[in-house]
Amino acid sequence: MSGVDAVVVGAGPNGLAAAVVLAEAGLRVEVFEAADTLGGGARTVEATLPGFRHDVCSAAHPMALASPFFREFDLAAHGVRMLVPEASYAHPLDGGRAGVAWVDLERTADGLGVDGKAWRRLFGPLVRDWEGTTGFAMSDLRRPPSAPVTAARFGLRVLEQGSPLWNARFSGDLAPALLTGVAAHAVTPPRRLAPAGVGLLLGALAHGVGWAVPEGGSQAIADAMVDAVTSRGGVFHTGHRVTDLAELPPARATLLDVTPRALAGMARWPAGYERALRRFRYGAGACKVDYALSGPVPWANADCARAGTLHLVGSREEAVAVEREVAAGRHPDRPYVLVVQPGVVDPTRAPAGAHTLYAYAHVPAGSTLDVGAAVTAQIARFAPGFQDLVLASTVTTAAESAVENPNHVGGDIAAGAVTLRQTAFRPVPRWNPYATPRDGVYLCSASTPPGPGVHGMCGYRAARHALRERF
Structure with missing residues (x-):
């Protein structure tokens, strides 16, 4: 036995x-x-x-604080300190402007100018019932939702943002870019239903609970x-x-x-x-770059220094074009780069005064190309002088990621x-x-x-x- x-x-x-x-x-x-x-x-x-x-x-962990499993497990009771930056994520544009998703929804809307009211209407109902939003989006989709009204609101917004209607509620360029950057976490062209759902869930949690960074x-x-x-x-x-x-x-x-x-x-x-x-x-891959820095990233927009996560790709139109390039098996000259700067809330990651920086670029599945130079250039595009702070860096290509972790088929960190x-x-x-x-x-x-x-x-x-x- x-x-x-x-x-x-x-x-x-x-x-x-x-x-x-x-x-x-x-x-x-x-x-x-x-x-x-x-x-x-x-x-x-x-x-x-x-x-x-x-x-x-x-x-960074957009779903950790909202996850029914982790809420039941109680990370804090097990000694894990989940630190929440003032801004969950930011999306800089050329010229020093940036959209910033503060944990405070009203503050975020105030910073989006002409599209502030539209952002509030888009996310407000999902944020007010973030538990219902999470319960539906993190379910197995096999049973009726526990919060059917919230689920319906979520579904209608997915239909909107995954279709040609996705610009209908916006007039400016900051809010569309901010939403597209988070939808691109799906590592697929954003104007589709599935990445729209990813963007709306992560966006709602950015205001509902915050994107946490574990201490250490x-x-x-x-x-x-x-x-x-x-x-x-x-x-x-x-x-x-x-x-x-x-x-x-x-x-x-x-x-x-x-x-x-x-x-x-x-x-x-x-x-x-x-x-x-x-x-x-399986989807596209990710080429990861880790940086040891002598100081904080010198973002052109000061608010970016208060965000835990940043999406570096430019406008909504540029993000769509870049993700289509990757889906077609090509390496964009200026790729979508996701950056996490844990030192915003966690000084334990590096010696005093120094910082670590986490970055990855979307690349075609199975890519063996080292795109570290392109990643550095994309960061420097929005943070002039960044390269002068780099003490050391390490690149992990998509192909190398697949060898290190067999669940990353072709470098697909989403496991499908x-x-x-x-x-x-x-x-x-x-x-x-x-x-x-x-x-x-x-x-x-x-x-x-x-x-x-x-x-x-x-x-x-x-x-x-x-x-x-x-x-």
């Missing part, structure tokens, strides 16, 4: 969330992780110089979950890449924080299910293209998106609902299904 009740493969945020839920239910849990350290995308390392701590994949790095989140599992008798095995389910100890439930591509190769599946797994599409079909049917069309044709085997990665982000909900929901069905 096996001494294990449940096995989890993959110790990223979702695998760890699943392990927490199972361990808290009193089960004997073992976790297998291919890397030598735990945390997956929520790890923090000294990637440039000693004393400069850089997040490996996730740095994202590793703090992972470490808290690891501690919660080990304190209940859970066991972790690092440096063990699982390629076949037969390698695992017998257990009543097996939860896999892997992509559909990896799942397809781990066992023999019914032909239809395997075809569906192999049809699952963010499309309408793959939002509704992620990863395959099934009533229970986490269950597989094998009894007791579940998929719990970001390739399942609600998709990418450090929220733990994929693992949480898969584990809840396993508890109901197997225990």
Whole structure:
């Protein structure tokens, strides 16, 4: 008789969330992780110089404070300090102007001039009921929403912003750029329904709870979950890449924080299910650049220095053109660059007076190109003199990211293209998106609902299904 009740493969945020839920239910849990350290995308390392701590994949966390799993887990009770910058994100334009998404919705609207009232009307209902917004957007989309009015308002706004009507409510250029920059988190051309939903959810949370930065790095989140599992008798095995389910100890439930591509190769599946797994599409990649800086970034717009996250791409029209270039397999000369400056709220990331800077550019899937120079130039476009502050930098291409983390297929940090079909049917069309044709085997990665982000909900929901069905 096996001494294990449940096995989890993959110790990223979702695998760890699943392990927490199972361990808290009193089960004997073992976790297998291919890397030598735990945390997956929520790890923090000294990637440039000693004393400069850089997040490996996730740095700012738009969904962490709103996630039902993390609210239940209570990060603060586990010693994790989630620091909220005054501004969740900013979007600079040429000439020193910028749209700034302050946590305060009214302050944001006041700064958007002619489009302030439109921004307030767009986001106001979603922010006032951010719990209902989150409950719908972070659900598995298989059951009626708990807040149907809010869900309907969210859906109508998605239809608007994912269609040719997306400029109908705006007159200026700041608000459209600000919204397009956040929608581009989906790593796909923004004027589509799925990225519109991403932009509206993240935008609502920017005002509802704020985009938090964990003190000391994202590793703090992972470490808290690891501690919660080990304190209940859970066991972790690092440096063990699982390629076949037969390698695992017998257990009543097996939860896999892997992509559909990896799942397809781990066992023999019914032909239809395997075809569906192999049809699952992956999106564009990300080329990441970590910087060690001698001081804060000299943004041309002073308010940008108060934002935790910035989207560097220019106008709405430029953002659309750039993302279409990437989708077509080309490297734009001036790519979309997402920047996180944790030092705005967390001085522990670097020696006194110095800063770390996290950046990535969208690139075609599987790209082997080092776009570090283009990323530096795009930052300097909105922060003249930036390059003079760089003490050291480290580039991770999309192809290298895929080697370091097999869940990043082709450098796709979202673990699957963010499309309408793959939002509704992620990863395959099934009533229970986490269950597989094998009894007791579940998929719990970001390739399942609600998709990418450090929220733990994929693992949480898969584990809840396993508890109901197997225990």
